[in-house]
Amino acid sequence: MSDNSLAEAISAYIAKRWEARLEKLEKDFDKTRKTMVEGSVELAEFNISCETELQREAQKYEPNAWLTDAAGRAKQISMVTHALKYTHTDAKGSSVLASVDEPVEHAGKWLSSASLSEPAVDVVGNAAALDVAGLLQLQDSHGKTLVSYISENTVTSLASFANSPEQVQTWLEGFKLALVDVGLSSHKLAKQIYFPVDNGEYHLLGPLFSSSVAHAVHQKIIDKRFSDEAKAAREARKSQTYWHRPTEDFFNLAVQKFGGTKPQNVSQLNTQRKGQIFLFPAMPPRWKSQSKPPASTLAFIRSFERSAAQTLRFLVRYLKNRVNATSTVSIRDMRAQLVDQLIDCFVQQAALIQMREDWSGWSDSASLTNSEKYWLDPHNPDEQFQQNRELGDWQKDIASLFARWLNRKLRKGGLNVDDGEFSEWHSLMDGKLRELERDIGGWA
Structure with a gap:
């Protein structure tokens, strides 16, 4: 060389x-x-x-x-x-x-x-x-x-x-x-750790800050934020056009300053960085529930009830306040509107599961009825499963599931409902499921 x-x-x-x-x-x-x-x-x-x-x-x-x-x-x-x-x-x-x-x-x-x-x-x-x-x-x-x-x-x-x-x-x-x-030496203002060794002696450890690592991280972040390539990528994202480089962002960064108004008193690289060091968040992770399909009918019903709780409470309170009132068009319309909201919530809760094609086949190991499997797992790759789904009349069973649930909740709220209401809820849900089945070809 x-x-x-x-x-x-x-x-x-x-x-x-x-x-x-x-x-x-x-x-x-x-x-x-x-x-x-x-x-x-x-x-x-x-x-x-x-x-x-x-x-x-x-x-x-x-x-x-x-x-x-x-x-x-x-x-x-x-x-x-x-x-x-x-x-x-x-x-x-x-x-x-x-x-x-x-x-x-x-x-x-x-x-x-x-x-x-x-x-x-x-x-x-x-x-x-x-x-x-x-x-x-x-x-x-x-x-x-x-x-x-x-x-x-x-x-x-x-x-x-x-x-x-x-x-x-x-x-x-x-x-x-x-x-x-x-001659290597420490100082009273330096960090010092007395680490015990054999025979009552110790090593004096002096942890030092790696300016090289801090500088490499600083340069990487600056490049991702302010380089011409990064600016062009953000402009492309803003205008919703293709760009060969993805945008990269750093969230919750903190900035620590070294040297105050005289960063040169610390080091040369510190001067180049204007005394700044980027700090990444070191907070403990926040709990995030893992998304997974329901293992049983009860698991699905519970997740549905959480999303429908407010509408259900309003329906129970509305009907209880009008138990002795004369049935009018406005009362019947409000009841129909609230029940329709519950039906939509029921269907939407199922849609969150149905759209997960990466879960296809999950119902094989779940504690569900066959009708519930046909409804919630439309992408199951098993050929016999798909044939049974096409030939079966599973919508009636799902409508019965919803109607029984709603009657049970209304009774628990102090309302006297019977087979007449059951038939009403069943008819509404069955019609909704068949309408969706026709419209989106197997995703209901």
Whole structure:
């Protein structure tokens, strides 16, 4: 693998740093010149001093000189994946750069830094030395970073800028100080767990926040929310047109801020995220009843009664208040309307079961009469079942089921009903079922 592309990237990076520095110097010089008289001796002397300072600054940005300075400042920063300052911004202990060379057993089961194939490397330390971090994160044409080469003691990309092999080695040792703390330490403001081991001793564990994982999650959410592709998908959904990418939403997210008004005091990646970390809800799950077909006639009746309870109570109360009243058209019409609502509710409760084609055949193991099976399980794949369903007169049995139920409920409410009412309810339900059977071809 050639390092020429990385050496070129290093040269371009230093040149860009010089351009930024030169631009700032020129602005400062121009600001001072405006305070001086055009053509004066003072202005001429100032221009000479400016040229001298530019030459002096340009020498600092010669690759050899700049790399020497950067290697000396590398100890002021740390390249990390787990940063201590997310626990407390004033904590002074060690952070960690975790690298996984071998597959981790739990990587596919739980979200951790081991789940990331290329975890983002964060930077903590002196913000004035972040330009060194930018250097270390430069990549070659294969996507491999300078910090990766340095950790492997491979310095070919730096050799072209050095005056001697000894200087390259000095740079290498200096840059390595950004990869690991010389002495690992905790701090009173850090999280600490004293874990007991043998002989009355203990390990001091220091849980650290994975900035790399937080950054990967943040980027994923931002992409799903604000990328051009995501915006186009939402526009397509809004206009009800096809789009090759589905919309993806994240509900009940919370945002935690780190660093307050100075996110740079925490880490470089924290600065890029403007101090934000997305938090997913960790609430216990809410109970949700599992949808399943009725195991028995009683199970169906109970589910129907829950949906029809309000209408049934109103019907019982309405009829009880008019027991001794003279039968009029308005009373008969209201009674017919309420009974019709109960019939509709009965049929709709069955429809919720009938429409579930993925349940087809479920009635084979249910405690139902044959007529109830023909009614509630119209998609049963058994050929003999379908023949019996077509030839049978099961609607009468279902109408009787409803009529008996309604009479029983009216009697329980204190009303005196008999075979006459039974025949009335039976006729209405039977007619409804046969009408549905004709209209929707076997779904009643």
